[in-house]
Amino acid sequence: MLAIIAPNTDTVPPMQPDSPLPSAPDDTPNAEVLILRLAREDPELGQVAVAARLREFGVSISPSGVRYIWQKHGLETTVKRLQALVDQSNDGLAALSDSQRALLERGTLTAQLARTPTSGREAGGDELLDRRKVILNGAAALFSEAGYDRTSIRDIARRVGLLPGSVYHHFPSKEELYLAVHREGFRRVMEAVDAAIGETTDPWERLRRACEVHVERIVAGSSVDRVTGHSLALTGNHELLSKIRPARDAYEAVFRRLVAELPVTPGTDRSLFRLFLLGGMNWVYLWYREGKHSPREIADAMVEMIRNGVDNL
Template sequence: MNQHTAQGMEDAPDAESAILEFARTEPTLGQAAVAERLRARGIRISPSGVRYIWQRHDLETAVKRLQALADRVPEALTPEQQRLLERGQLSARLASGVVADESEAGNSAGGAAEGDTPSRHALILHVAAERFAAQGYDRTSIRDIARSVGLLPGSVYHHFPAKEDLYLAIHREGFQRVMERVRQAAAEGSDPWDSLRRACEVHVSAMVEGSPVDRITGHSLAMIGDHELYDKITDNRRAYELVFRDIIGGLPLAPDVDRTLLRLTLLGAMNWVAVWYREGKRSPQQIADMMVNMMRGGVEG
């Protein structure tokens, strides 16, 4: 601690308890705001002095202060504070590489700009998908997304020139993620039917339980009303459908079964789950297994 900060602490023996009280009651206040409020109370301390106290108690970021509050009294967080905490936790996980799918978003969704961290690129995708899912495409602005991420709108435009580019990047990323997981699941199957079952479990689970990026992509598989958007993601959809074409191509079927129609029927049924699914009765995995079993009973040779 520098001399100025130390002097401030000497003049305010109760500063530490006051700072910790602000951490509990107003955890999103910055160090300058806390120092200013303390000065209004007659407690002299600099912003760096506030930060020094926070660091001593491992509270130097708003996310840490929110987490400490949530650990003590979970219901004390407002909805906005809860969202801020969740975004902060996600950002930390992205930066540390814990969430592999998210941290690789810059590679499969157009790439982060040179000199920028992939985690920021991925975080924008994640939060934008949240906002599009909650408010709809037309009612969501770049300003809304930037505010939710904690950036200026210009920083979002640095990664995505327009809202449509961001929306399409979410779809490309969603298709890439689920396609990789479907391929991996199918490769682990013990036989062709087991490979199909595993692939379908991944597909349905991603649509109803996955990240916001996964769910936006899944909903658009079933409910694309914008033909211009459909045209722009056709290549992604086709590449994904080819994965199921290859899996179904390996099934032992009766000679008169149309494999193309079988594939389209199965994908159509699974895609519609995003529309009618309600949590509680059957799990996504159970739904996928039942679909495959019903289909197998009708077409197995």
């Protein structure tokens, strides 16, 4: 976010109705200087209130003019003005009052939920369940980007615009949050696979559809989908892996059943078949580049090469 205060305005004393207007640095209009100072001193004021306050100083500007200045500096909402204060202060969230922190938290949560597809929300749209979903998505993104060891609860809280205590309210530890991400990821992908394969009885078609879901989720799904898929291939923490294993094994059992149904050459090692296919799909996220092949095309090609081979003799 851009700086909340224009150059040199920190030298201007707090605003008093009877104080003289400050000189504008670098030919910046007085109105802009005052609007930016008010954004710091009273970030909860709306554009009408700011325009009225400026009239006390003999500066005439419309509410839409105030909003123009806010937009110019990326401060057009109360949440953005509060977040700017947090970002610029060494005290972080402690720089805000309790009511301001609550307002920032609610506003950030609302913005997060607005970016979440309605179909992906929990049934009933309960606020606590929605907040839990926001935390899961933010945590998954950081686990995927930085890894488990380099991600803290404070990092996750900052990512989703909540206080660390709000995260701990839903998840007692980072480990429990990590496990919850994976349980949720496996639940989602298993539901999607079940829906996809339930539409046909052909064994190869069922496998193909399951693979399409798997690859799609790994490279184009939510953060929860991606980190869950990655962990099928790479999990450096063996203690965590052992705790994830029940959910992972339940998901792999779906592919075990699909492979068991295939009409293949007698003597085929179906276990190696399954592991080879899952391993290939799990590594797609490392080399996938959008635009060349779609996730569905990649999955289809993998299944086709295993089924029919690539020898043209």
